[in-house]
Amino acid sequence: MSVNIRVFVPSKIVEASQTTQYTSVGSTSIIDKFTATNFSAASVSINVNLVTPETIVGNENLIVKNRVLRPNETYLFPELVGQILMPNGFISTLAGTASAVNIRVSGREIT
Numbered sequence: 001m002s003v004n005i006r007v008f009v010p011s012k013i014v015e016a017s018q019t020t021q022y023t024s025v026g027s028t029s030i031i032d033k034f035t036a037t038n039f040s041a042a043s044v045s046i047n048v049n050l051v052t053p054e055t056i057v058g059n060e061n062l063i064v065k066n067r068v069l070r071p072n073e074t075y076l077f078p079e080l081v082g083q084i085l086m087p088n089g090f091i092s093t094l095a096g097t098a099s100a101v102n103i104r105v106s107g108r109e110i111t
Contacts, residue, residue, distance in 0.1 A: 034103070047062060050089065050090075
């Protein structure tokens, strides 16, 4: 078994449409840090799904629903830290407003 520390999602702006941000290809992945920052002057919501390979994005894998980030707020998502993605599982996000929220996700890949 090999454990590799990785940046799953380098800093990027979250889209206002449901978007896959990271797929755990060929490994089991553990989320160690998930950070979102609202850099806009208005409050913005964000949704995060942790999707298994057998399913599609939906309410059954919605982990964070409409988490509102105030202007200039950074949130660390304790509800995502320690979550496990099996091989071919993925992280999907949806921002309430385009060009307002930046995310970065890191963790471990176990092969």
